[in-house]
Amino acid sequence: MTVLVTGGAGYIGSHMVWELLDSGEKVVVVDNLSKGFDWAVAPEALLVQGDVADSALVGGLIREHAVDSIIHFAGSIVVPESVADPLAYYQNNTCKTRTLIETAVQAGVGNFIFSSTAAVYGDAGIEPVREEARLNPESPYGRSKLMSEWMLRDAAAAHDLRFTALRYFNVAGADPQGRTGQSTPGATHLIKIACETALGKRPFMQVYGTDYPTADGTCVRDYIHVSDLARAHRLALQRLRAGGDSIIANCGYGHGYSVLEVIQAVRRAFGGDFEVRNGDRRPGDAASVVANADLARSELGWAPQHDDLGQIVSDALSWERRLQTMNSVRG
């Protein structure tokens, strides 16, 4: 049996590939390499450059490699970009996922794990956020993912398909063994930006808003180590293979850190200072977003191993250093 990982050359996907290989799985990756990198894919996995909506390609791979499960990461993830070009997001995230689900159903793949997001909640208002919270995505990105969840639910009701959708909170960090990390240029995420600033790639960074109704006035988020997230997918895979029913589960730790706490953690890990300026609020940011992840723990048996902000930022920083060296070697 083989696992097909879409988007396996990207940030979370490349960690997933290692997690699967480490547990003895055979892995085929389909990635169009629009954002990911071929070198990010573990050499033991088969990388096929192509589109997840190319049903002839994907159907052929499923048959050739006896794929029983798909883990679907491929998609676009930049919220402001989705506001500027919503139809591109509905095409890339929603329409292509529809085709992939259809290919899975037609080829008899019974297990489907989907990369969803806390953005399906919008500003849920009640913390920590449970899966039953009101779904009110505030961006085309969030809606494109929510529509995919709905398609999966309906397809699972009609066909021989079971799925797990994992709603990610703030994914950060890098493989503790340094085999992969977040490599996409132009990333906008706080921990990545703070690490880039510490290493001198940026002259300074900004705190987006210091007047939120939180303890120190800056936004609070639930940062989850990418390796714990990858493990949650592998447990979801085991559960589906054992006949588990379809579920949707949050992936976070259930507690949050403020922007200032994160910056302090990066300073400590770096062992030095860097310039931080107070800036205006970023449109659309909620004051606090923290998961209730009880369901992932009870249903998947998920027991996070890296629930430690210090480790998250030091793994992110180590990867950022490595990336700088690789980029300077590549010129």
Ligand code: UDP
């Ligand atoms: N943030 C910040 N400066 C930055 C990037 C992010 O102050 O350069 C803040 C952002 O406003 C939010 C938090 O850090 O409150 C996490 O943002 P990120 O983009 O990492 O994830 P999001 O929660 O938006 O998905």
